[in-house]
Amino acid sequence: MVAADAIPALIGVSAALDGVDAVWSGALAAGAAGSVDPVGDARSMSDDGLVRVTEALGELARRVQALQAPVAAELAARSRTGADDVVARRHGFSSAERLIASATGGRFQEAVKLVAVGAATAPRAAFTGEVLPPRHPHLARAVSSGAACVDAADVICRFLDGIAPRADRVELSEAEAFLVDRAPVVGVDGLHRLVKLMQARLDPDGVKPREDELRAAREFRIWEDEHGMIRFKGAADPVNGAPIKLAIETLVGAELHRARDAKRPARGEQVEAGAQRPSRNPAGCDDVVAEQRTIAQMNLDALADIARHSLSANDGPVALRQAMVVARVDAAALELGRGHGTIDGIDQPVSIPSIEELAMWAGISPLYYGDGCETTRLGRSRRLFSQAQKLVLIERDGGCAWPGCTRPPSHTQAHHIRWWKRHRGRTDLDNGIMLCAHHHHRIHDDGWVILIEHGFTWFVPSAHLDPDRRPRPGNRRLPSIAPPPPDIAAHLASVAA
Structure with missing residues (x-):
């Protein structure tokens, strides 16, 4: 309960703290008493209780920031008077922001935001001594009420101050009100997107110059580091970046859909209680052949696939065809x-x-x-392999033959099952298989054995992946019933002989 003699400026924080206390107690499991250990309390909370506590703590944090911002702005103002005994210097700091960062235990940039937001949302004094409203009144009310956090307020402030010289005053006020209203809904990341659109609407003549600046700043650097990794660093303007982003996201999205679909029943498929679901995908829920890459690794693999496809495309740029x-x-x-x-x-x-x-x-x-x-x-x-041989292999495998892989033929190459040099393997159809680059790596790195019997491909894992070495059926262009798995022991014995 808020004390009757509470300082008015602190009433919001006190009320928010009371709210945390009430929500925290209500979130604890029945019969559980609060302890001095917040970790123990959190573990005893229900799922909904954890959400309510998180929301209450967020409200409290915004209320605290609403007090920090004006204090930080005033501290900065007193530290920039030019006097020898300015506050920050007297306490051993080169600036108010350094002092604030040390006092809060936060980053310098966070202190800069506190000062900027505090100054933008505080009442101003005219030369006549008259008190003027804050520079951004809508934002000031949102911050003081705890509706907007400092990070969101900083994004809005920087946008409004930057666009003000080129925008109509009425439209600028409407934009401020709109962004303040949307901030709690879209969050800081969403505000960045809204600000870009709002900037284009308020300053249409500035769209092309800003685009030219981005285009002039584009770059892509490639180098090899001391460990042998090929490093990339770049930035693309929207026009050049859009096709790159779309191509990589499309390939990675297809891989993620494949992994997701392998774990769920087909539409309309009925599964009886206690029965094992038959999988449309031979790789369904099989950890040995399941997708194991991170998103970042899949992004790089997609970029490599695009480069390989460009190098092999007959209708690509002449320079690439000659590379x-x-x-x-x-x-x-x-x-x-x-x-x-x-x-x-x-x-x-x-x-x-x-x-x-x-x-x-x-x-x-x-x-x-x-x-x-x-x-x-x-x-x-x-x-x-010749083009004619590849067409036959594609007809059999569809694309990558790895169980469950959806890479199309354009992102695969014909691979010698028994290698050309090491095994004296022949470039014949019964010694060929279509594989994408990623699964080609897995064949080599993990010691898989590939068998072809009666026109069906089988992938046999090494013993360290599957002690039973159970063969997994590969992909086929047309669905059909596969014969029983081959006898891997007999095959390995014949190869050894």
Whole structure:
């Protein structure tokens, strides 16, 4: 309960604190008594109770910020009088913001926001001594009432102050009221989007100059770090960034939909109690073949797929059709499957399996050198599958043959099941399979075995992934009933023989 003699400025904080106390008590499980340990209390709360407590604490935090902002602004004003004994310097700080950051334990930038919001929402004094309303009255009321947090108020302040010289005063006031009203609904991130649209509406002549500034600031840098990672750093203007963003998000979205669909029943599918749901997807809920990448990793894989597709596209730019990633490897190392190779333009050496993997992608050619190979020769013509063979493999696999993968044929390449050099594998249809780059990596890195029997593909995990080494059926372009899984033990024995 708020004390009768409470200082008026503190009434809002006191009421919010009482609200937290009441909500906290009501959120505790029946029979549970509050303790000095907030962690224990939180764990005993119901789901709805946790939400109510979070909302009450948010209200309290905004009320506290409503007091911090004017105090910070006044402290800053007294520290900028030019006198030798300004407040901040007297307490050992170079500025009021430094003092505030130290006192609150927060960041310097947070102190800057407190000062700016406090100054923008405080009443002003005219030269005549008359008290004038705050520079942004709608925002001042929202902050003092706890409806808007300091972060949101700072976004609105910076927008209003920046657009004021070029906007009509009435429209500016309406924009302020609109943003203040929407702030609790859309949050700070949503405010950034609204501000961009509002800026274009209030200052239509400034849209093109701002766009030109963004375009002039575009950049994309590529370098290799000391660990051998290829690093990217860039920024794109909206016109150039939109297709890049859309292409990557579309590919990643398709992968996420595939992973999601593998875990839920098909539309209209009935599942009896206690019965195991038959999966439309052979990879359904199978942890061994399930998606394991993070979103960031999927973004990079999508970008790499786009680059590979561009290098191999017959109708792409002439410069790309003539470009070729060159991998160099000693013939003896390739024959033994031990050693390393290099990629032109990349300092970091790569393994022999990676060289063999690169050689199977269009636009990439291995260059051999060593005893008897002093004359450099291209090995693509004999080791790569022909276009006609790829069409047959695509007809069988549809795209990537990995269980449940939805990558289309344009993002896959024909892969030798028994490798060209190490196993003396042939470029024949019964030794070929379509794989995307990511699952090609998984085949090599995790020791999977691929079998083809009666036109069906089977993926056999290594023992460390599945001690039983149960074969997983691969994708097929047309659904059909697969024969019983092959005898992996017999197959491995025949290969060893």
